[in-house]
Amino acid sequence: MKYSAFALASLLISTAAFAEEDRTGWPDSFTVATASQGGTYFAYGSGWANLVAEELGLTGGGEVTGGPGQNMALVHTGDTQFGMTTMGPAAEAIRGESPIAPGLQMTNACAMFPMYQTPFSVTALSSSGITSISEIPDGARIGFGPAGSTSDTYFPRMMETLGVNFDRRNGSWSDLGGQLQDGLIDVIAFAAGVPVPAVSQLEVQTDVNIIEFTEEEQATIMEAFPVAQFDIAADTYTTLTEDARSVSMWNFAIANCDLPESFVHAVVDIIMSDNERMVNIHRAARSTIPENWDKNNGVIAWHPGAARWFIENAGADIPADQIHGG
Incomplete structure (x- = not known):
């Protein structure tokens, strides 16, 4: 206003x-x-x-x-x-x-x-070849943010609902960004207002994939959790060329x-x-x-x-x- x-x-x-x-x-x-x-x-x-x-x-x-x-x-x-x-x-x-x-x-x-709204989004290194939720390999090491955070509370349950099997990891967003770059984890599941500083920093240092939900995945998550439809605008990150489908929760x-x-x-x-x-x-x-x-x-x-x-x-x-x- x-x-x-x-x-x-x-x-x-x-x-x-x-x-x-x-x-x-x-x-x-x-x-x-x-x-x-x-x-x-x-x-x-x-x-x-x-x-x-x-x-x-x-x-x-x-x-x-x-x-x-x-x-x-x-x-x-x-x-x-x-x-x-x-x-x-x-x-x-x-x-x-x-x-x-x-x-x-x-x-x-x-x-x-x-x-603001907190979108739920997934990031992986481009070198991993992961471009969708369904491509996350069985047993992937996924960083869900600090223990007890919104991301850590809801994202593991969302991943399980979508049929993803994973090894759960926790840490600050900046620490997890470093671990992703060093190959210590495979994916970061972010729930944070955009642009997430850690993602913006990753973009500067390496090539990343910002992974959106499919329409079906989005609908499944919205039915199971207290979230709403959300699109991450293309101008949020340099990596994005078009809006990315997501879900969000108000803060x-x-x-x-x-x-x-x-x-x-x-x-x-x-x-x-x-x-x-x-x-x-x-x-x-x-x-x-x-x-x-x-x-x-x-x-x-x-x-x-x-x-x-x-x-x-x-x-x-x-x-x-x-x-x-x-």
Whole structure:
């Protein structure tokens, strides 16, 4: 969403004024739980953490974590103020079914703002000859990202559903990229916002195949898992010559539900009022726009400060029973 120069200036001025007038209960510093280095979460999360810290005059930054599942736990307990999660792991955590802490219903992590869709994609070296899911050899060593991440939670099950037999490997995206180049693994199954930094780096250093799902594979995955149809645009990677068929899952930023309403409202205002600034942090932020508030679909209770921003600025129809404490 773009604003006129006058409107944007007014928004930024009002944010600064608001922040100066009411900081009751605000923390002096904050942390955003992200994921492993080399992945989109780390780049995107560290970027908006630095932006908010600068705008509000606070100390803040991103923290390397195990990804969405662990982030739900860290934000729920208040070990970090903010984090990022995908909707599948979030739903499991709220039901008390997270492998991170089975039985713990993580209901003190609140929705803050929509981020972007996480496509599920497969990458192999061109020298491997693997150009499709069906060509992945029996017993292939597949890197699924950090243990407990969205990719590690869902992609092995997706591969099994598609009849792929594999040797499961875990690690940070940057580490797995190095292992792929060195021949220590055969395939990387990425679930991360695009462009994935590790894939972009691989493209610079070697020839890779970015493998899409067939229409039948896509339909099978969509029926079995909480994902939607998605196309990775051809201009995302230099390797692609046309859009690549994929599936995706939405990501949301989350906040500890006990944070002051005014604080979370101010943070959301900074993130959502200037999309161009967010896109400069990471191209995936093209989807970090107010009208995507509805992608929460009632999965995560809204933080009152975030809900107020979207109701006031995006015409969001958020029922009171979907707002924490409502």
